[in-house]
Amino acid sequence: MSKEQAIKVENLNKSFGKGDSFVDVIKDASFVINKGELVALVAPSGAGKTTLLMMLGCVDEPNSGKMWLGDEKVYENKWLTKETRKIRREKIGFIFQAHYLIPFLNVIDNLTLLPQANGVSDKAAKSKARELLKYFDISDKEKAMPSQLSGGQNQRVAIARALANNPEIILADEPTAALDTQRSIDVVKTLKRMALEQNVAVVMVTHDDRMLQYCDRIMKIENKTIVFQSES
């Protein structure tokens, strides 16, 4: 397994509110997640999973600390670039609870939208998209609209979309929440395979303990700090 660093966090803090309404959400979080790893993020509701995910995704700004995505330091007590959206576009892939494909774009356009926004040519973006569709065994659906696909097919397209911009990190927010057990297992196995074969770090928020056995590591938020439960 590659030990190339995908995410590195040092003393990251996040709080909300002021005065009486002040709430610490994440305190002194420090961890490293490497490429090729599937890491589960587990915590009770309201413990700060989404906040952490949004900070790793350069959407929510932490209050202090340091953060690297790949080799690039992106945060040191402030964003080191104004273009956090560009960081997301180039380094991160997102997978959501539902597939959330753009309903008015067909499968291949859903996959090529972000790469094209990154300046990749239409031809190159389509070539990569076709590769991914083949990888996920849905090559025959490239012209289909999301509404014409089954739930499982849509979720596979959504995972393929997350990889279309060659990200270093994939942030998955409860990708199995809307699926039955067997399909959930399939998706998590796919994510694990993808992490290894595509050499990306996958951080997956989940409430489903049955999925944890397929993850390389389990990251918990306990008393506002990050704790790794075990290493498989």
Add this chain to the structure above:
Amino acid sequence: MIHLAKEDIRHTLGKFVVTGMGVGMLLGIVLIMMGVYRGMIADAEVLLNDLNVDLWVVQEDTLGPFAEASRIHEDLKYTVKGFQEIDKSEALTFQNLQLPLQLQDKKMAVFAIGYDVYGKINPINQNRLIDGRALQNDHYEIVVTDKTGYKVGDKIELGRNFFTVVGVTSGSVASGGDPLVYVSLKDAQELQFTYANKRVQTDRARGLLNKDAHLVNAVVATIKAGYDVDEVARDLRKWQHKSVYTRAQQKVVLTRNVVEKSSKQIGLFTVILIGVATIIIALIIYTMTLEKMKEISIMKLMGLPNGVIVRMIVEETLILGVLAFVFGNIFAGLIYDKFPKNVLLNAADSSLLFVVVVIASILASFIGVKKVVNADPTAAIGG
């Protein structure tokens, strides 16, 4: 780069086209309103252009027969003709009549012109005559416009007499938009200035002998080549104690005094309709944007630049505006000739509306753009 607006429109094509048709009908009404205004201006000038005279002599301190009542003696035409600068002069009457409609128990408002059948100035434009001939006899002949529905040979009862239709014109309208009919000066004077028998009896009992029917509403004249029309008008005003208008002045009277208020009213309606169309487009785009908020949040979360999403909204608004403009033109083209009064559609008005629609669409898109800019990417996370 994928054309998001095109793909979104294709996805909801039916809804988009129907919306465009709806807004288009509104824009069609705007075009019709502009056409009504153009029609009024054109109508106001029909008679002026058909008569093609240089001077209008009317009752002192009045604006002439198109704007207010004017009565002068018919023989003034001879006095005017006596001026060495004058080439031709004739007396004319103008009056509103209610023309009984054939086979219907209704009447149609028309504007009647009385002229000397043997005179040298004929108000009937030969190019407008589509059937029959101009008047040739002093009595009981009438030339009507095709909008009256009468044909050559038909009989029309007016006043105490029956008139025979001898000619039919097309496109002859008065400044108010009423169809024009033409009768001889003598018949017109009888219709306008001769009282009914009972009125005559009453006047006689009162000792009034008001029998002068040799009145007209205006004397028109053309001047000889080489003379300045304004100077001749000034001389006539000086010596004859009448109001005298040149053709240009009469045109101003018609467009400013007669149709100005109507045109302002139409202009205001047009502005309101454009405002309403803008608000409707803005609301449609706002609703369409609201429907896509989840996708917009996802696109923002994935890192798609605001510019790409904003471009989609602005392009959709512009395409909707242009589609509505096209439908508006088609709609206006289909219905403009169904209106009772002249509606003139022209390319200049259409071009102006296009510019207004583009500007209005850009303004209307702001509300959707604001929504995009303020969209929270974290809204994509969670259920």
